[in-house]
Amino acid sequence: MDRSFYTRDPAAVARDLLGKVIVRRLEGESLSGRIVETEAYFGGLDPASRAFRGRKNYNSVMFEQPGRIFVYMVHGWWLLNIVAHLQDEVGAVLIRALEPLEGVEHMERRREKRDVRELASGPGKLSQAFAVTKALNGLDVTQGDSELTVVAGEGEPCTISTSRRIGVTKDLPRDLRFYLGDSEFTSR
DNA sequence: AGGAAGATCTACT
DNA sequence: GTAGATCTTCCTA
Numbered sequence: 001m002d003r004s005f006y007t008r009d010p011a012a013v014a015r016d017l018l019g020k021v022i023v024r025r026l027e028g029e030s031l032s033g034r035i036v037e038t039e040a041y042f043g044g045l046d047p048a049s050r051a052f053r054g055r056k057n058y059n060s061v062m063f064e065q066p067g068r069i070f071v072y073m074v075h076g077w078w079l080l081n082i083v084a085h086l087q088d089e090v091g092a093v094l095i096r097a098l099e100p101l102e103g104v105e106h107m108e109r110r111r112e113k114r115d116v117r118e119l120a121s122g123p124g125k126l127s128q129a130f131a132v133t134k135a136l137n138g139l140d141v142t143q144g145d146s147e148l149t150v151v152a153g154e155g156e157p158c159t160i161s162t163s164r165r166i167g168v169t170k171d172l173p174r175d176l177r178f179y180l181g182d183s184e185f186t187s188r
Numbered sequence: 189a190g191g192a193a194g195a196t197c198t199a200c201t
Numbered sequence: 202g203t204a205g206a207t208c209t210t211c212c213t214a
Binding site: 053056057058072073074075076077078124134 | 207208209210211212
């Protein structure tokens with residue numbers, strides 16, 4: 001995925017990321033997972049967005065170049081986002097769930113769980129399985145040799161469902177969560 | 189100093 | 202399935 005893929009409306013990017021594969025290079029190993037659930041967040045007009053109250057140190061990546069990793073913490077969990085927005089706008093896509101592909105044993109160890117469906121079926125779980133922390137904030141995912149990249153999947157046909165965003169207290173009147181309805185690996 | 193936050197786990201019915 | 206405890210930052214007072 002090159003930078004132009006991320007330089008679009010966050011909702012379009014969130015939808016099109018479904019089925020793509022995240023590859024994490026860690027300790028000489030490759031962990032990977034297919035994206036099965038995402039949510040789109042905007043800038044100052046979105047009360048659920050980290051960028052709602054303007055640019056701060058911790059959210060500055062959202063205001064910068066699309067295609068970079070944006071990580072922040074909620075309730076003690078790091079959540080993985082990819083910056084996505086039109087030129088001069090603000091936004092990001094939260095990666096909410098993955099279907100584990102390569103490196104399942106490594107993920108089981110990090111998660112201390114055996115059930116494959118418990119490895120990455122939620123934004124906090126996925127970060128634990130893939131070793132996502134603040135250290136990755138700002139990293140460019142469009143670089144092929146990066147510690148974390150996104151590549152096109154097999155291109156299988158899949159049915160895309162939508163809903164309101166999960167857990168947000170002040171949502172927009174619009175479906176901004178996208179997920180593969182057939183997948184067993186979504187967060188619910 | 190105190191509280192909220194895009195979640196998860198555990199221990200119950 | 203639901204309730205309550207807990208996790209770690211950053212924001213606001």
